[in-house]
Amino acid sequence: MPDAFVLVSFAVLPDGYTREGRHCAELVRSMTACGAVDAVGLNCVSAPGAMRALVQQLGETELPLAVMPNAGYPVVTRTRVQYQGRPEYFARELARLAAEGVRILGGCCGTTPAHIAALRAALDALPETLPAAPAAAVSTATKPEVEKDDAFLRKLNAGKKVIAIELDSPKDADLTGYLDGARRLQAAGADLLTIADCPIARARMDSSLVACRVHRELGLNVLPHMTCRDRNLNATKALLLGLYAEGVREVLAITGDPIPTAERDEVKNVYQFNSRKLAQYIVSLAGEGREMPSPLTVFGALNLNARNFDVELRRAQEKLQNGMSGFLTQPVLSAQAVVNLKKTRETLGEKAKILAGIMPVVSQRNAIFMENEVNGIHVDAEIIERFAGLDRAQGEELGLEVSVKAAQAAAPYADGFYLMTPFNRIALMERLIARLKDEGIAD
Known part of the structure; x- marks a missing residue:
């Protein structure tokens, strides 16, 4: 029907984001650009006052705006859900929107004939000439300069081979040994410390809090991992804002291992995002009028050992399209x-x-465990066999040899290396970093 009037309306949370992490301004822009829509707007979820604040975030729009808030917020009384927003308040707030340029007004959940009647009366009382569209409030106050990147990103973007090294956070509340290990790795030449978010879904000290402490005390750049398993949208946003305030400029967005089956009755998964949606949400927090002055750089995971690697590669392309800037790969321990x-x-x-990814194998038992x-x-299999009968010192020496050869093979196709520390063996990783630098593989 070419003559049909098409109105597209979005339900967003009071902070402007959908439950999947898309910001309302981005959604309005995409509908405007598609060329098939006559009007665009917001409906449901928010009450009139919150809806007005959302409209102000949109700024000027080419299409007519539609606004249909709820009549307040729901109150559950036994088996009944009631909205207690008064018609007079509903009408007054929507009339203010009309005076600011909104052209289509209505109501969603909880709206009654009394609300619409009050709105009609309030609109009739407005002057006939109204502005064309609302404008976003712009602050003229001078804000202090904020560092938008860090030494790691500057080195990476300059084309130098960087070294990121992973060190799992402690299982208890003592960070003394961890900070000492991080300090040693920094002195050895690590450019970035990556910290896993409760690997294999077993609780450890929070990766983001550890990252902030390391960055604050050592000045070492950090990459906390952020899984989709344990936090909803609100908790994720709160954590990201705290990370930015602490000077953290990179995060690794991953879906995360599920909670072990036996524990699911007591510990619940969340999974409001997958890694692609999480990346999109993280980068959407930055921009004019948004919560961050500059975007965080988002990395993702890439499994080089996936059985169907073409599927893994297509997923990587989707991750890039959703805002990721790069990938940390699984260990390179095979020709494939x-x-x-x-x-x-x-x-x-x-x-x-x-x-x-480079992860030193330290024994045949270790290799067999990782493989299975x-x-x-x-x-x-050839690598596994080479470790047969070796003691600890011999195993570590062979592990270094295998790791350096893997890094040499990977170097033409990589921008740097993601080293994984086995069994908290800091001294082993110091030796590995030294060898990578001595061989000219890393800068």
Whole structure:
């Protein structure tokens, strides 16, 4: 029906975001750009006052705006849900919107004939000439300069081979040993410390709080992992704002391991996002009138050992489209992983920053365990056999040799390396960093 009037309306939370993390201004822009819509607006979820604040965030719009808030917020009394917003208040707030340029007005949940009648009377009392569209309030106050990147990003963007190293946070409340280990890795030449978010869904000290402490005390750049498993949208946003305020400029967005089956009766999964939606939400927090003065750089995970790597690669492309800037890969411990890394570089191009995963194998038992019980890791049979009968010192030496060769094979296709610390062996990782630098593989 070419003559049909098409109005598209979105339900967003009071802070302007949908439950999937899309901001209302972005949604309005996309509808305006599509060319198939006659009007766009907001409905439901918020009461009139909150809805007016949302409209002000939209700024000037090309299409007519429609606003249909709820009549207040719901109150549950036994089996009944009631909205207690008074018709007079509803009418007054919507009349203010009309005076500011909104052209289509109505109500959603809880709206009664009394609300509409009061609105009609309030609109009739307005002057005939009204502005065309609302304008966003712009502050003229001078704000202090905020560092938008850090030494790690500057080095990465300059084309130098960076070293990120993962060190799992403590299982208890004592951070003394952890900070000492981080300090040693920093002195050895690590550019960035990455901190897993409760790996395999077992509780450890919070990765973001640890990251803030490390950054504050050592000045070391940090990359806290953020899973979709344990936080809803509100908790995620609150944590991101705190990270930014503490000077953290990168996060790793991953879906996260599910809670073990036996514990699900007591500990619940959340999964309001997947990693792609989480990345999109994180970058949407920055911009004019938004919560952050500049976007966080979002990295994702890339499994070079996926059985169907073409699917993994398509997912990586989707992650880039949703705001991620690069990837940390699973360990390169096979020839096929190198082939897949090369294919990744050829497919994604130079825009995607890739840190090739390097995890030293330290014993045959360790290699067999990783091959059979750690998701996303594949260790070539030849490597497993080479560790047979070696003691700890011999195992570590062979592990360093294998790791350096893996880094050499990965270097042409990677922007740096993501080193994973086995069994908290800081001294081993100091030696690995030194060898990578001595070989000229890392800067």
